[in-house]
Amino acid sequence: MFEYAPAPESRSVVDIKPSYGLFVDGKFVDPTDGGSFKSINPASEEVLAEIAEAGSQDVDRAVRAARQAYEKVWGPMPGRDRAKYLYRIARIIQERSRELAVLESLDNGKPIKESRDVDVPLVAAHFFYYAGWADKLEHAGFGPNPRSLGVAAQVIPWNFPLLMLAWKIAPALAAGNTVVLKPAETTPLTALLFAEICQQADLPAGVVNIVTGAGETGRALVEHPGVDKVAFTGSTEVGKAIARAVAGTRKKLTLELGGKAANIVFDDAPVDQAVEGIVNGIFFNQGHVCCAGSRLLIQESVADRVLESLKRRMAQLRVGDPLDKNTDIGAINSAAQLARIRELSEAGSAEGAERWSPPCELPDRGFWFAPTIFTGVTQAHRIAREEIFGPVLSVLTFRTPAEAVEKANNTPYGLSAGIWTDKGSRILWMADRLRAGVVWANTFNKFDPTSPFGGYKESGYGREGGRHGLEAYLNV
Amino acid sequence: MSERVAVRKTYKLFIGGKFPRSESGRSYLVQDSNVSLASRKDARDAVVAARAAVKGWAGATAYNRGQILYRVAEMLEGRRDQFVALGASAAEVDAAIDRWVWYAGWSDKLPQVYGGANPVAGPYFNLSAPEPTGVVAVVAPESPALLGLVSVIAPAIVTGNTVVVAASPSAPLAAVTLAEVLATSDLPGGVVNILTGRLSETVPTLAAHMDVNAIDLTGVADAELAAELEVKAAENLKRVLRPAPADNDWYADPGVTRMTTLLETKTVWHPKGV
Numbered sequence: 001m002f003e004y005a006p007a008p009e010s011r012s013v014v015d016i017k018p019s020y021g022l023f024v025d026g027k028f029v030d031p032t033d034g035g036s037f038k039s040i041n042p043a044s045e046e047v048l049a050e051i052a053e054a055g056s057q058d059v060d061r062a063v064r065a066a067r068q069a070y071e072k073v074w075g076p077m078p079g080r081d082r083a084k085y086l087y088r089i090a091r092i093i094q095e096r097s098r099e100l101a102v103l104e105s106l107d108n109g110k111p112i113k114e115s116r117d118v119d120v121p122l123v124a125a126h127f128f129y130y131a132g133w134a135d136k137l138e139h140a141g142f143g144p145n146p147r148s149l150g151v152a153a154q155v156i157p158w159n160f161p162l163l164m165l166a167w168k169i170a171p172a173l174a175a176g177n178t179v180v181l182k183p184a185e186t187t188p189l190t191a192l193l194f195a196e197i198c199q200q201a202d203l204p205a206g207v208v209n210i211v212t213g214a215g216e217t218g219r220a221l222v223e224h225p226g227v228d229k230v231a232f233t234g235s236t237e238v239g240k241a242i243a244r245a246v247a248g249t250r251k252k253l254t255l256e257l258g259g260k261a262a263n264i265v266f267d268d269a270p271v272d273q274a275v276e277g278i279v280n281g282i283f284f285n286q287g288h289v290c291c292a293g294s295r296l297l298i299q300e301s302v303a304d305r306v307l308e309s310l311k312r313r314m315a316q317l318r319v320g321d322p323l324d325k326n327t328d329i330g331a332i333n334s335a336a337q338l339a340r341i342r343e344l345s346e347a348g349s350a351e352g353a354e355r356w357s358p359p360c361e362l363p364d365r366g367f368w369f370a371p372t373i374f375t376g377v378t379q380a381h382r383i384a385r386e387e388i389f390g391p392v393l394s395v396l397t398f399r400t401p402a403e404a405v406e407k408a409n410n411t412p413y414g415l416s417a418g419i420w421t422d423k424g425s426r427i428l429w430m431a432d433r434l435r436a437g438v439v440w441a442n443t444f445n446k447f448d449p450t451s452p453f454g455g456y457k458e459s460g461y462g463r464e465g466g467r468h469g470l471e472a473y474l475n476v
Numbered sequence: 477m478s479e480r481v482a483v484r485k486t487y488k489l490f491i492g493g494k495f496p497r498s499e500s501g502r503s504y505l506v507q508d509s510n511v512s513l514a515s516r517k518d519a520r521d522a523v524v525a526a527r528a529a530v531k532g533w534a535g536a537t538a539y540n541r542g543q544i545l546y547r548v549a550e551m552l553e554g555r556r557d558q559f560v561a562l563g564a565s566a567a568e569v570d571a572a573i574d575r576w577v578w579y580a581g582w583s584d585k586l587p588q589v590y591g592g593a594n595p596v597a598g599p600y601f602n603l604s605a606p607e608p609t610g611v612v613a614v615v616a617p618e619s620p621a622l623l624g625l626v627s628v629i630a631p632a633i634v635t636g637n638t639v640v641v642a643a644s645p646s647a648p649l650a651a652v653t654l655a656e657v658l659a660t661s662d663l664p665g666g667v668v669n670i671l672t673g674r675l676s677e678t679v680p681t682l683a684a685h686m687d688v689n690a691i692d693l694t695g696v697a698d699a700e701l702a703a704e705l706e707v708k709a710a711e712n713l714k715r716v717l718r719p720a721p722a723d724n725d726w727y728a729d730p731g732v733t734r735m736t737t738l739l740e741t742k743t744v745w746h747p748k749g750v
Contacts (some may be wrong), residue, residue: 125597141589143731236713243710248703255713412712414740431744441746448596452604456740457689458713463741466594466604476733 019050023195025065026205042109043331054211069206079135086131109331129449130170142476148176150228158184175473254462259415262408263293269420291416315358341390348383414456490655492525493665514671529666534636542583549576579630608636610689613682621647631734683708690715
């Protein structure tokens with residue numbers, strides 16, 4: 001691979017404080033029990049900041065602040081005015097986009113070109129889109145009198161910290177709810193910067209509350225009797241636990257969970273385009289993507305040609321400093337996630353699949369995993385069944401379209417799927433039969449605030465994005 | 477001359493388009509009749525029948541499904557006296573017939589109302605369309621026996637789902653008689669399956685069944701049981717319709733939530749280019 005001069009983005013644009021409190025009722029406050037944890041840069045293991053850990057009393061305080069704001073301010077406020085606050089937030093995000101992108105890459109480990117060109121622009125677009133709904137809810141197709149639910153408890157993952165925040169907060173606020181959001185414990189920093197943006201926008205106190213912490217904080221939040229709505233993005237296992245926890249309550253639940261998407265390449269697909277799509281499908285965001293195309297299904301007759309081209313392309317991927325603008329693959333988000341990726345990859349080899357990675361020098365410090373493919377994978381292998389959530393692709397083959405559908409659907413998940421073929425009628429035939437909430441044909445990993453996203457089966461229920469995304473936050 | 481001796485009817489289950497007795501060989505006395513007491517095995521058999529029917533029914537055209545639901549209304553109109561004889565008021569039968577007609581019309585309209593093109597910020601064709609979730613377990617309300625039953629079956633099947641229904645334990649005759657209507661309406665076997673008997677036997681099996689995609693708890697009056705069933709349903713993340721309030725007005729406009737909760741939205745992307 002030819003050399004590039006390093007092109008690091010400056011981190012001077014970001015001002016990280018040594019410690020952060022909880023954002024409750026419009027102010028940063030210390031937690032009641034004084035607990036804290038550290039957020040580190042996964043690319044260097046450097047400690048970025050000390051973060052307050054919310055206990056159940058802190059969660060209670062946040063829920064009460066949200067209830068108060070719902071009843072006194074946000075609920076009675078005309079949609080027209082709610083819209084203006086959301087537009088204001090969208091604009092501040094655009095104005096502070098570089099700061100947000102650098103902070104996201106520092107805390108999460110994702111390449112700057114991705115946080116800068118994908119995550120942060122989508123965040124602003126999401127707020128801008130839902131802002132426009134706030135005063136048009138009666139035209140959204142949910143009947144003449146759609147009502148807000150009340151207080152929304154929202155728990156989000158570490159893979160797209162700020163984007164998942166936007167997917168949760170923007171529709172909730174547009175629909176007239178107030179929120180208590182818990183970011184992931186390894187990536188709280190952009191949510192805390194977002195709290196500052198809420199202050200900057202003069203958003204009324206208590207409309208948005210951010211409680212930081214780990215699983216216990218999340219549990220206290222979703223189980224709090226004062227919340228009317230629970231929205232969760234994360235693992236299927238935790239999603240099921242939440243579904244059990246809200247059973248028998250009035251809480252409306254939406255879940256966006258795991259996936260094991262098939263990316264299906266037919267023999268008439270343009271190989272170079274398909275290979276770009278395969279790479280984007282599994283190596284985008286280090287494979288920390290619930291809709292990642294982690295099972296590649298190649299039609300047998302072109303399998304060798306596609307794999308050869310894929311390997312050639314993979315050898316060009318640059319793994320390293322997330323802040324370098326040339327970087328394609330950044331750091332794995334945490335030591336725990338790296339251990340899980342390693343464990344499953346070792347199971348892949350142990351079960352008889354053949355492992356391949358391009359020659360790839362990894363930094364000494366931080367959490368790294370080279371882009372990896374497994375060939376000779378069968379449907380029984382763990383790497384074909386379990387979500388790895390890393391830059392690891394399992395390759396299977398098929399002969400007929402019917403076999404491709406059978407294999408693609410042979411999973412408890414149903415979040416996304418990819419189809420690569422030049423034949424339009426085959427795309428539509430396949431799209432009809434794939435049990436997945438998002439089907440990308442001759443493209444992959446595309447997102448837009450107007451486009452509903454969410455799963456079938458054990459990938460969860462409810463949709464985020466578009467008109468459908470409003471329904472999750474309305475009593476219809 | 478002596479009076480004619482009436483021919484009594486045996487009330488059985490409705491599974492896969494057939495009328496079997498419970499595999500357990502049991503029945504219970506209710507509404508002056510012996511009615512099949514469905515077992516857990518019957519519930520599982522009904523799920524198998526419902527699953528087998530998904531491909532054909534979900535794959536049928538919306539026009540076809542609409543016509544079949546309308547046909548159910550026609551058949552019910554012709555048998556209205558039977559339901560009145562079982563205790564339904566004329567107004568209830570009217571409402572039940574009209575409800576089939578109302579839902580029949582939704583088959584080819586809901587995808588337009590609930591789906592559509594999304595104006596994404598890029599050169600892509602982007603379309604969202606609803607699809608049936610699959611097999612739905614339904615607990616029918618205790619009463620009104622006919623209207624309540626129709627009000628939970630029709631919204632589930634009009635979009636292409638198939639159902640296993642636990643009928644009202646205290647008034648199951650309307651359900652078995654409705655099965656006779658369905659059996660003569662060109663509805664493919666297995667699209668609607670009806671179990672009579674105790675909810676405590678069949679419904680936990682359905683709630684925990686891994687090949688059931690959604691559960692409608694409308695008829696579960698006991699809040700504790702409803703919560704237990706919802707916990708079981710979480711094991712494979714079934715879509716859940718929670719119990720209806722006790723004072724639910726079955727004659728009111730039902731809205732679309734009963735349909736939309738049992739649908740998945742699929743979004744398809746394709747680049748535009750030459």
